[in-house]
Each structure stands twice: as structure tokens, then as C-alpha cells.
Amino acid sequence: MRACVDQGLCIGCGLCASVAPEVFEMNAGGKAIAVTDTTEANGESVKSAIDGCPVSAISQGE
Numbered sequence: 601m602r603a604c605v606d607q608g609l610c611i612g613c614g615l616c617a618s619v620a621p622e623v624f625e626m627n628a629g630g631k632a633i634a635v636t637d638t639t640e641a642n643g644e645s646v647k648s649a650i651d652g653c654p655v656s657a658i659s660q661g662e
């Protein structure tokens with residue numbers, strides 16, 4: 601399972617990359633992308649990013 605960032609919604613605030621830096625990175629366009637799968641080890645961080653995203657751009661993914 602890998603989180604998915606809706607590129608149309610993301611405003612590039614950087615919160616997710618700050619909360620879960622091992623999962624989210626900011627791309628050249630200033631939007632966040634998930635670069636690794638969600639695991640047991642980073643699951644809580646991913647959840648914090650999903651909950652904290654101000655525009656609800658992050659979904660759990662498949």
C-alpha cells in the first residue's frame with residue numbers, strides 16, 4: 601500500500617514531508633509525492649500526514 605497525493609489538491613505546504621519524511625518528498629513542481637510504501641514502521645507517520653494535510657489531498661492508497 602502506498603499513500604497517494606492528489607496533485608490537483610496539494611498546495612505544497614510541506615507538512616507531509618515534514619511529518620513523514622521517509623514517505624513523502626516534494627517534487628520539482630512543489631507538490632508532494634509518496635516515494636515509498638506505507639509500512640507498519642511508518643504507518644503512524646503517514647496517518648498523521650493524512651490527518652494533518654490542510655486540503656485533504658492524501659489518501660491511503662492501495
Ligand code: SF4
Nearest residue numbers: 610611613614616653
Ligand atoms: S500536507 Fe497536503 S498540501 Fe501539504 S504538501 Fe502534503 S499533500 Fe500537499
